[in-house]
Amino acid sequence: MATYPIRTxxxxxxxMEAKPVIDIDSTVRSLVRDMIETMYNAPGxxxxxxxxxxxxxxxxxxxxDELGPRVMINPEIVERSxxxxxxxxxxxxxxxxxxxxxxxxxxxKALDLDGNEVELAGDGIVGRLIQHEVDHLDGYLLIDRLPKxxxxxxxxxxxxxxxxxx
Ligand code: ZN
Numbered sequence: 001m002a003t004y005p006i007r008t009x010x011x012x013x014x015x016m017e018a019k020p021v022i023d024i025d026s027t028v029r030s031l032v033r034d035m036i037e038t039m040y041n042a043p044g045x046x047x048x049x050x051x052x053x054x055x056x057x058x059x060x061x062x063x064x065d066e067l068g069p070r071v072m073i074n075p076e077i078v079e080r081s082x083x084x085x086x087x088x089x090x091x092x093x094x095x096x097x098x099x100x101x102x103x104x105x106x107x108x109k110a111l112d113l114d115g116n117e118v119e120l121a122g123d124g125i126v127g128r129l130i131q132h133e134v135d136h137l138d139g140y141l142l143i144d145r146l147p148k149x150x151x152x153x154x155x156x157x158x159x160x161x162x163x164x165x166x
Contacts, residue, residue: 003037018136059071061129106127
């Protein structure tokens, strides 16, 4: 097992639409193990493969419930409902939190490590993690879910920070 450095805001890989996994082979299984280790080591509640520089549709999360780490390969959100504002953070935008409004409930279809189609669903943290990680795989970051004006200010702050102006 190994941990990877986590790519942060400004890295173009975070803006790439990740490509589907064709074969769930030993490379994918070892990627998932490393992603879980990287997520716990960070520590964080979720991680998408492009956050470690691999633009493939693989994500892991741990909602800190009895189910432990969960894997989504080629996830596709099939249902969302409700609304919930939650103070959200991201390992790729470290030490920043914004109240972000998203649907409260999400259901996703994905493949597990054996290639079986599975459904993961939930509200609260589970629904939030599903949507946050699938966003990563589509090249979106949490700031993209902010209202326009707040997003503009947040982007300016992040760019200034990247330039060492803050
Ligand atoms: Zn994130």
